[in-house]
Amino acid sequence: MSDLISDTPTPAPAGRTPLFEGAEWNFATLRQAYDAIHDVAVNDLGLDIYPNQIEIITAEQMLDAYSSVGMPLMYRHWSFGKRFVQDDAMYKRGLQSLAYEIVINSNPCISYNMEENTMTMQTLVMAHAAFGHNHFFKNNYLFQQWTDAEGILDYMKFAKDFISQCEERYGLEQVEMTLDSAHALMDHGVNRYARPRKPNYRREEQRMKERLEHAEQSVNVLWSTLPAKPEAKEIPLSEEEREEQRRLLGLPEENILYFLEKHSPFLHPWQRELIRIVRNIAQYFYPQKQTKVMNEGCATFVHYTIMNILYDRGQLTDGAMLEFIDMHARVVMQPEFDKPYYGGINPYALGFAMMQDIRRICEEPTPEDREWFPDIAGCGDWRGTLRDIWANFRDESFIQQYLSPHLIRKLRLFMVHDDAARADLMINAIHDERGYRRIRQALAQQHDLSYREPNIQVADADLRGTRQLLLKHFVHNGVPLEEREARSVLTHVSRLWGYAVRLQGVDQETGRILYEFAAPAP
Amino acid sequence: MHFIDRRLNPQDKSLTNRQRFIRRAKGQIKEAMEQSLKQRTIADPKSGDKIAIPAKSIQEPRFRLSGQGGQREIVAPGNKEFVEGDRLPRPRGGGGGGGRQAQDSGEGEDEFVFTLTEDEFLELFFEDLELPDLIKTQLKEETAFKHSRAGYSVNGSPANLSVVRTMRNSLARRIALRRPKREEIEAAEKRLAELEAEPHPTSSELAEIETLREKLKVWSRRVKAVPYIDPIDVRYNRFDITPHPNTQAVMFCLMDVSGSMDERAKDLAKRFFMLLHMFLKRRYDHVAVVFIRHTHEAKEVDEQTFFYSRESGGTVVSTALEEMRKVLAARFPLDEWNIYAAQASDGENFDNDSERCLQLLSEELLPKSQYYAYIEIGDTREADLLRDEDSGGQLWRTYRTLLEDWPNFAMKRIFSPADIYPVFRQLFAKQQARAR
Numbered sequence: 001m002s003d004l005i006s007d008t009p010t011p012a013p014a015g016r017t018p019l020f021e022g023a024e025w026n027f028a029t030l031r032q033a034y035d036a037i038h039d040v041a042v043n044d045l046g047l048d049i050y051p052n053q054i055e056i057i058t059a060e061q062m063l064d065a066y067s068s069v070g071m072p073l074m075y076r077h078w079s080f081g082k083r084f085v086q087d088d089a090m091y092k093r094g095l096q097s098l099a100y101e102i103v104i105n106s107n108p109c110i111s112y113n114m115e116e117n118t119m120t121m122q123t124l125v126m127a128h129a130a131f132g133h134n135h136f137f138k139n140n141y142l143f144q145q146w147t148d149a150e151g152i153l154d155y156m157k158f159a160k161d162f163i164s165q166c167e168e169r170y171g172l173e174q175v176e177m178t179l180d181s182a183h184a185l186m187d188h189g190v191n192r193y194a195r196p197r198k199p200n201y202r203r204e205e206q207r208m209k210e211r212l213e214h215a216e217q218s219v220n221v222l223w224s225t226l227p228a229k230p231e232a233k234e235i236p237l238s239e240e241e242r243e244e245q246r247r248l249l250g251l252p253e254e255n256i257l258y259f260l261e262k263h264s265p266f267l268h269p270w271q272r273e274l275i276r277i278v279r280n281i282a283q284y285f286y287p288q289k290q291t292k293v294m295n296e297g298c299a300t301f302v303h304y305t306i307m308n309i310l311y312d313r314g315q316l317t318d319g320a321m322l323e324f325i326d327m328h329a330r331v332v333m334q335p336e337f338d339k340p341y342y343g344g345i346n347p348y349a350l351g352f353a354m355m356q357d358i359r360r361i362c363e364e365p366t367p368e369d370r371e372w373f374p375d376i377a378g379c380g381d382w383r384g385t386l387r388d389i390w391a392n393f394r395d396e397s398f399i400q401q402y403l404s405p406h407l408i409r410k411l412r413l414f415m416v417h418d419d420a421a422r423a424d425l426m427i428n429a430i431h432d433e434r435g436y437r438r439i440r441q442a443l444a445q446q447h448d449l450s451y452r453e454p455n456i457q458v459a460d461a462d463l464r465g466t467r468q469l470l471l472k473h474f475v476h477n478g479v480p481l482e483e484r485e486a487r488s489v490l491t492h493v494s495r496l497w498g499y500a501v502r503l504q505g506v507d508q509e510t511g512r513i514l515y516e517f518a519a520p521a522p
Numbered sequence: 523m524h525f526i527d528r529r530l531n532p533q534d535k536s537l538t539n540r541q542r543f544i545r546r547a548k549g550q551i552k553e554a555m556e557q558s559l560k561q562r563t564i565a566d567p568k569s570g571d572k573i574a575i576p577a578k579s580i581q582e583p584r585f586r587l588s589g590q591g592g593q594r595e596i597v598a599p600g601n602k603e604f605v606e607g608d609r610l611p612r613p614r615g616g617g618g619g620g621g622r623q624a625q626d627s628g629e630g631e632d633e634f635v636f637t638l639t640e641d642e643f644l645e646l647f648f649e650d651l652e653l654p655d656l657i658k659t660q661l662k663e664e665t666a667f668k669h670s671r672a673g674y675s676v677n678g679s680p681a682n683l684s685v686v687r688t689m690r691n692s693l694a695r696r697i698a699l700r701r702p703k704r705e706e707i708e709a710a711e712k713r714l715a716e717l718e719a720e721p722h723p724t725s726s727e728l729a730e731i732e733t734l735r736e737k738l739k740v741w742s743r744r745v746k747a748v749p750y751i752d753p754i755d756v757r758y759n760r761f762d763i764t765p766h767p768n769t770q771a772v773m774f775c776l777m778d779v780s781g782s783m784d785e786r787a788k789d790l791a792k793r794f795f796m797l798l799h800m801f802l803k804r805r806y807d808h809v810a811v812v813f814i815r816h817t818h819e820a821k822e823v824d825e826q827t828f829f830y831s832r833e834s835g836g837t838v839v840s841t842a843l844e845e846m847r848k849v850l851a852a853r854f855p856l857d858e859w860n861i862y863a864a865q866a867s868d869g870e871n872f873d874n875d876s877e878r879c880l881q882l883l884s885e886e887l888l889p890k891s892q893y894y895a896y897i898e899i900g901d902t903r904e905a906d907l908l909r910d911e912d913s914g915g916q917l918w919r920t921y922r923t924l925l926e927d928w929p930n931f932a933m934k935r936i937f938s939p940a941d942i943y944p945v946f947r948q949l950f951a952k953q954q955a956r957a958r
Binding site for chain 2 (some may be wrong): 030031051052055057061068077078084085092176180186188334336337339342345367412415416417420423426428430435442446452453454473475476478480483488489
């Protein structure tokens with residue numbers, strides 16, 4: 001952070017008075033600060049945002065919001081209670097401070113600000129959430145394609161009501177069991193690759209009614225040929241028959257929840273709807289998981305830039321600016337790997353540093369930058385460049401494309417090769433000519449969900465005989481699943497499937513079966 | 523854009539989820555709770571109880587990549603002296619050093635720690651425990667409300683109008699504002715009519731007519747301006763609604779604090795009373811607790827003294843019973859109070875006093891009590907010897923004769939802190955051990 005206060009210090013224009021003084025805030029100063037931020041964000045940075053709805057909440061309400069993954073409405077489930085008691089205990093013992101804000105990808109864009117924040121913090125938080133995140137939500141392609149900001153709140157309301165109706169009708173236990181199982185597969189309830197239809201949550205309710213009616217009137221043809229009593233007996237099928245069976249089931253399928261919702265033989269229609277709700281929520285959050293660095297980087301860059309412009313305009317006092325710098329520095333702190341509090345790469349720090357770096361490349365490129373980034377180096381229009389990047393990339397592709405040698409050197413990034421078969425680690429690449437591309441490649445992969453999460457697919461289902469379901473984990477680089485957890489997830493799968501389930505670990509390169517777990521029929 | 527102030531919205535949005543979580547983890551929580559109760563040495567066991575349960579039991583499993591095995595490439599910041607091709611030993615413990623990102627959860631966190639609220643704690647603690655002979659209690663459990671007069675107010679329902687107070691205000695105001703009385707007006711009008719009826723009024727009469735008319739004009743204006751009863755005069759009787767508890771219990775805690783009760787025995791007794799105390803506070807809206815401790819003489823004391831102050835002397839148990847009888851007669855009429863008593867002793871007593879105890883109990887105290895529990899704190903060394911219910915000290919043997927006739931009398935032996943909770947449960951087990 002060599003340039004903490006301002007890139008080009010300009011004297012404060014006369015006539016502007018500070019927006020506020022001191023730590024206290026009230027709704028009048030909030031409004032004033034908001035208007036000033038809005039002016040910078042829209043007229044200077046050219047941000048395009050959903051209308052904002054800023055809600056002031058207490059610490060307790062913040063804890064509530066935490067436990068329901070930030071959603072203002074959430075169905076009831078013990079796991080949210082678990083998170084709540086944990087956060088509550090941590091907070092009360094002073095082990096954890098609360099986030100200053102939470103922002104929701106919805107239209108209007110809702111952000112929660114804590115009442116304890118000082119006025120400077122409120123200003124920072126508004127710039128960060130109500131403009132930074134808001135712009136990102138509205139413009140990034142993943143959010144545009146995969147989520148429906150207009151309908152999410154209505155949908156959550158519907159989901160909550162539907163689930164509590166189910167609890168009344170079918171009993172708490174039953175609903176809880178189904179939700180537990182669905183939650184266990186939440187990470188595997190998203191469509192990763194297939195380009196989705198733009199979701200429309202408002203139509204979900206109507207479609208559910210249609211489905212339930214349809215389910216009542218029709219019989220699943222696929223399963224009607226089954227004998228009434230399951231006999232664990234293999235019926236030999238020809239390879240064509242197997243192929244046909246897989247085709248009918250749409251296999252292989254990477255979205256395990258989707259497969260179970262559509263093809264599980266024994267679920268009640270309402271249970272399928274529960275799975276669908278869990279699936280929709282997983283899908284809704286999927287873009288956020290893929291854009292942590294970009295989303296936080298964007299918001300941090302926006303608040304940093306806006307606060308500096310406000311200061312340059314004389315709208316922030318020196319005291320407020322110092323408070324801001326202190327907070328900002330804490331947000332973007334990146335401990336080095338050998339520090340005791342090192343916890344991996346801080347997405348705020350990486351995202352912010354990369355975006356500051358892109359601005360630098362646009363404004364003052366070095367010959368090296370010109371060679372690496374010929375299309376943006378020296379173009380001068382960092383606002384347009386960044387807006388374009390925010391709209392069209394996710395973490396993996398963003399790093400792959402824009403991590404510059406300059407930044408690799410600045411962060412002194414290095415790559416370690418960890419082979420479990422060897423007793424020692426090897427340094428694979430450091431911040432030098434030979435290392436830049438490999439570090440960039442590896443860091444991008446480290447942020448790619450398809451590498452971070454295991455690739456598990458529904459491979460086969462025996463419909464005629466044992467009715468066993470076969471899942472395959474395609475093992476990459478020999479990294480296995482966490483076995484104890486995997487076994488209990490399998491139990492959940494068998495609960496939803498109704499019969500025994502097998503999981504094979506298959507080496508992605510050689511096709512060799514590395515391990516196999518099984519869960520018996522429930 | 524708009525701001526919304528949500529701070530006054532209902533709090534505790536997570537309450538239901540919290541309750542569901544506790545229901546879910548109940549087994550583990552209760553286990554942890556009993557454990558912590560057993561080990562606790564002193565202090566109020568209720569509030570802010572930190573509970574640690576095995577994280578495994580409430581795990582939410584996911585398919586996760588293992589932190590070990592296979593080959594991986596990790597990018598980390600802050601290179602100091604490494605160059606490409608360097609080899610370094612694998613850091614201990616997986617996380618940190620080598621730049622391996624710590625797993626979100628799963629391994630590592632084997633205990634899940636959180637805090638139960640006092641209510642949650644007691645709810646779990648007293649679950650499926652009930653005091654015996656609850657019929658009386660159940661009948662009286664609802665709190666009745668009593669209206670009591672509490673002065674006057676300026677608003678209220680017409681039925682509560684206080685006529686006297688209202689009229690007093692009205693009169694005072696009328697006098698102060700010099701509102702003419704009706705009699706005065708009538709007299710003046712009558713006089714005026716008489717004068718006007720006069721065919722040939724004298725000049726003095728004419729003048730009087732003039733003044734009267736003038737006066738009546740002023741008066742009629744004043745009558746209109748100053749109402750007979752103005753809203754500001756109106757007063758209503760005010761009533762306070764006070765809960766009138768008819769579920770009240772008094773708990774007598776009797777304890778031997780003589781020299782023969784050593785620290786360990788006192789400590790055990792203390793814990794037993796604590797649980798009892800908590801339990802009654804939970805069950806009854808109003809619980810009076812009377813602490814009586816005794817050596818060779820008995821005294822009613824406050825809680826602090828009861829538990830913490832030292833005393834030495836001989837042991838005459840009947841003095842405590844006598845004291846209880848006195849307090850009972852003086853302060854706790856039977857038709858208003860449920861009487862509970864618990865006595866803790868090491869079983870020693872002055873020779874020949876046990877007979878006196880027996881008499882006091884069976885003639886005075888037991889007929890009046892809902893429940894009387896006697897716990898005897900035994901020496902650990904005698905634990906095996908005294909497991910047999912029939913053998914025991916003099917007091918024990920004497921008390922045992924009460925068991926047959928008095929279903930509301932119970933007695934138990936305690937040897938170690940670990941015994942307290944089971945004994946406590948047994949004493950107050952839901953199903954009433956002995957048929958009424």
